[in-house]
Amino acid sequence: MKFYMxxxxxxxxxxxxxxxxxxxxxxxxxxxxxxDKDHCGNxxxxxGNDEYCRYCGTRRGEGKFDPYFNEPQCIYGPPPISRxxxxxxxxxxxxxxTMIDRQNYCPRCGGSCKITEQEDDR
Numbered sequence: 001m002k003f004y005m006x007x008x009x010x011x012x013x014x015x016x017x018x019x020x021x022x023x024x025x026x027x028x029x030x031x032x033x034x035x036d037k038d039h040c041g042n043x044x045x046x047x048g049n050d051e052y053c054r055y056c057g058t059r060r061g062e063g064k065f066d067p068y069f070n071e072p073q074c075i076y077g078p079p080p081i082s083r084x085x086x087x088x089x090x091x092x093x094x095x096x097x098t099m100i101d102r103q104n105y106c107p108r109c110g111g112s113c114k115i116t117e118q119e120d121d122r
Contacts, residue, residue: 008022008024008025008027008029009027010022010027011024011027013025015029037060040053040055040058040060041058041061041063042056042058042062042063042064043056043058047060050107051107051109051110052105052106052107052110053107054103054104054105054106055102055104056104057106057112058110059110079099080097080098080099081097081099081118082095082096082097082118083095083096083117084115084118085103085114086113087112088111088112088113089106089111090106090109092106092107092108094107101115
């Protein structure tokens with residue numbers, strides 16, 4: 001039984017789960033490891049300079065760090081919506097302008113946040 005995890009970013013050949021390189025072009029495949037401090041150890045979203053993940057609330061450096069296939073994804077869907085996030089605990093505010101927004105936790109303290117959709121001025 002064959003199970004394909006994704007495609008090679010260079011040549012497009014299907015790659016088996018947890019392969020270290022492409023069989024056709026020998027491109028190294030990147031996986032999240034325990035030393036990767038720029039991604040959440042739980043949901044694998046990029047952290048940037050945040051102390052806590054905006055998507056699941058996990059603190060930087062904590063989590064399972066399960067391997068995953070690091071492949072860019074293209075999303076087709078509704079137009080971007082401007083949202084204002086306000087932390088319920090520390091009051092920190094930040095804005096997002098995305099199609100799908102799953103940021104439910106404060107990047108500073110890890111607390112839950114209130115989300116308010118902004119009106120479009122067009």
